Amino acid sequence: MSFSNQNYNVHTFIIMNQSIKFWPEQERPRERLLHSGPESLSDAELLAIFLRTGSKQHSAVELARLMIQHFGGLNPVFDASLQELSHFHGIGTTKYAHLMAVKELGRRYLNHYFHQDALNLNSSRLVLDYLRYELLGEKQEVFAVLCLDSELRKLNFKKLFYGSLNACNISINHTLRYALQQHACHIVIAHNHPFGKAEPSAADLDLTHQLYQACQLVEIKLLDHFIIAKDGTFSFAERALLSQKKCMHTDIDKPDLTGEDHHKKSCDRSP
Numbered sequence: 001m002s003f004s005n006q007n008y009n010v011h012t013f014i015i016m017n018q019s020i021k022f023w024p025e026q027e028r029p030r031e032r033l034l035h036s037g038p039e040s041l042s043d044a045e046l047l048a049i050f051l052r053t054g055s056k057q058h059s060a061v062e063l064a065r066l067m068i069q070h071f072g073g074l075n076p077v078f079d080a081s082l083q084e085l086s087h088f089h090g091i092g093t094t095k096y097a098h099l100m101a102v103k104e105l106g107r108r109y110l111n112h113y114f115h116q117d118a119l120n121l122n123s124s125r126l127v128l129d130y131l132r133y134e135l136l137g138e139k140q141e142v143f144a145v146l147c148l149d150s151e152l153r154k155l156n157f158k159k160l161f162y163g164s165l166n167a168c169n170i171s172i173n174h175t176l177r178y179a180l181q182q183h184a185c186h187i188v189i190a191h192n193h194p195f196g197k198a199e200p201s202a203a204d205l206d207l208t209h210q211l212y213q214a215c216q217l218v219e220i221k222l223l224d225h226f227i228i229a230k231d232g233t234f235s236f237a238e239r240a241l242l243s244q245k246k247c248m249h250t251d252i253d254k255p256d257l258t259g260e261d262h263h264k265k266s267c268d269r270s271p
Contacts (some may be wrong), residue, residue, distance in 0.1 A: 029041055029045040029046070029048050029049050029061060030049055032045070033045075033046075033049065043064075043068055043073075043074045044061055044064040044065040044068055045061055045064070047064035047067070047068065047074065047077070048060035048061040048063070048064040050098065050099075050102060051063060051064055051090075051091075051095060053090065054090050055088075055089035055090030056089070057089060058089075058090070063088060063089075063090055063091075066088065067085075067088055067091075070088075071084075077099075078099060078102075078103045082096045085099070110133055114130055114133055114134075118153045118154070119153060119154040120151075120152065120153050120154075121146070121148060121152055121153070121154055122151075122152040124224065124235065124237070124238075127146065127188055127223075127224070127226075128226060128233060128235075130146070130154075130157075131144070131146065131188070131190045131226050131228055132228055132233070134157065134159075135190060135191075135192040135228045136192070136228060136230070138192050138194060139194055140162055140163060140194060141162070141163040141191060141192060141193070141194060142159045142161070142162055142163070142191060142192055143159070143160055143161040143162075143163075143170050143189070143190075143191040144157065144158060144159045144160060144189070144190050144191065145157070145158055145160055145175055145178060145179060145187055145188075145189055145190075146187060146188040146189075146190070147178075147179055147182040147184035147186075147187055148184060148185065148186040148187065148188070148223075149183075149184070149185055149186075150185040150186075152186065155182045155183065155184055156182045158178060160174065160175060160178060161174075170207060172207075172210055172211050172214050175189070175211065176211075176214055176215070176218060176220070179215075179218075179220055180218060180220070184220055185220065185221065186220065186221045186222075186223050187215065187220055187221075187222055187223065188222075188223050188224050188225070188226065189208075189211065189222065189224075189225045189226075190225065190226040190227070190228060191204075191227060191228070192227070192228045192229065193227060193228070193229040194229075196229060197229055197231055197232075198227045198228065198229035198231060198232045198233050198234040199227070199234060200227060200234060200236070200241070204225075204227070205241065208222075208225045208236055208241065208242060209242075209243065211225075212242050212243050222242060223237065224236060224237040224238075224242070225237075225242065
């Protein structure tokens with residue numbers, strides 16, 4: 001490391017651990033947010049703006065960074081108890097109450113946004129944001145269907161099937177009947193892996209292909225199948241796996257939408 005780099009690192013360390021009001025204006029999180037937008041800030045910098053002040057030992061940014069490192073991410077910080085947060089100097093009942101208020105405001109904002117009438121979900125990012133909102137908190141495996149009209153506006157969303165920690169029995173006929181009842185032109189299916197990775201199993205591939213074929217028979221377009229997990233997401237459409245015959249079974253009879261279900265898949269997977 002060169003001498004100039006050493007000086008820079010020492011300078012940065014001193015700045016990060018002194019009060020933000022002494023920082024150069026272009027390095028202060030609040031000023032950067034106003035100038036470049038909130039997306040330009042790190043999680044620690046955004047949390048620091050909320051905390052406003054740090055402790056005698058650390059600036060607000062460094063305190064926020066220590067909290068995120070300790071709990072393993074930003075979300076666990078908001079899920080932590082008062083007792084857990086109070087171990088950090090500078091965090092007391094007032095800031096804990098502020099954290100809980102911000103968390104609840106965010107929850108109410110998302111709830112209102114995602115449940116507004118004729119919600120437009122015309123991009124994969126919007127669809128994924130919606131599905132993550134609906135499924136990430138589930139503690140067991142859930143299979144859900146999002147029904148959209150011809151303009152890609154949300155008609156309805158339903159969690160159709162619930163399973164154990166790592167398995168869920170899914171009926172193709174039941175799924176199609178629900179989509180037809182909602183007068184859907186397009187559907188997106190999704191399921192979560194509560195404790196596993198966002199990777200498809202052979203049964204997931206098989207189910208997706210069977211449902212893709214069945215949707216074609218009733219003139220409904222299956223847009224995507226998402227797997228939602230804490231460590232990430234998986235899109236069958238992005239990997240071109242919706243219609244490819246990379247499955248155990250590739251032939252399907254016309255679905256019986258009036259009688260009993262005949263196609264049930266068990267999506268088994270190991271955490």
